[in-house]
Amino acid sequence: MQERTIRPGFSMEYAMWIFTRLSGLGMILLALIGISGAFIMGARTQMDLATLVRWTFFPNPNHVINSEIPDVTLGWATAFWQIMQMLIVFLGITHGFNGLRVVVEDYTGQSIWRPFLRGLIFLLWLFLLIVAIYVILAS
Amino acid sequence: MGLNRRVGLVQGLKYQGGGPMIAWILHRITGLGILIFVGFHVIASFFMQQTGSDLATSINIIYESWAFQIVITFFVIFHALNGLRIAIQDLWPQVQMYQRELLWLQWFVFVPVYGMTVYFLVQRGLSGG
Secondary structure, three states: OOOOOOOOOOOHHHHHHHHHHHHHHHHHHHHHHHHHHHHHOOHHHHOOOHHHHHHHHHOOOHHHHOOOOOOHHHHHHOOHHHHHHHHHHHHHHHHHHHHHHHHHHHHHHHOOHHHHHHHHHHHHHHHHHHHHHHEEEEE | OOOOOOHHHHHHHHHOHHHHHHHHHHHHHHHHHHHHHHHHHHHHHHHHOOOOOOHHHHHHHHHOOOHHHHHHHHHHHHHHHHHHHHHHHHHOHHHHHHHHHHHHHHHHHHHHHHHHHHHHHHHHHHOOO
């Protein structure tokens, strides 16, 4: 009888498994920092709840149209908040596309399409990441 | 060779996984939903910023509407709380014993948080905000 061999060590699946947990916890932490920042800058009197939630996840003046955000906007236009936005965008998009990869591979299995699907998801991930960081830096 | 699981939809629905299965299904649906939302939102914001496109602006106006916010806050809050439970269970495997209790705790947290969000969104939506 052959012994079961367990190969410990690095593998892409294991790394992504860990990354999914840590980035999830990281995004919750970043959201809490965003809410705290908004309140410190006076969101309690200047924002409604929906605007506050929107700004918590992505504190960028460029993607809101109808919301009235008076003076708080100025407070967000600093390098610190730009770095926070880039962090949340990187964690979110990577977490999301890895999740898409897991779901897709759950349903396609070890088919010959697997490398193509992986490549497509990788390209989409890279494209969206570049576009999102461009929006942050250009605003 | 991968797993050859030929499980039809009807057979799948008969599987009595209970609460954890519903949480697993919802986690997948909400996760993919958020990915689609974020993807279109990033692209729309890019074109709104760079070219001032009408289509991109109208997409973002839909995303800002209170009816859409009710749906997307359900997706985000459920996915965050369920993911937090999964991360806690994976990082401290001892608590796997109490998965069903943790799931109940998760719903007890979810209902007031989401309920409050919906209350404020509806209140603002009806007052024409």
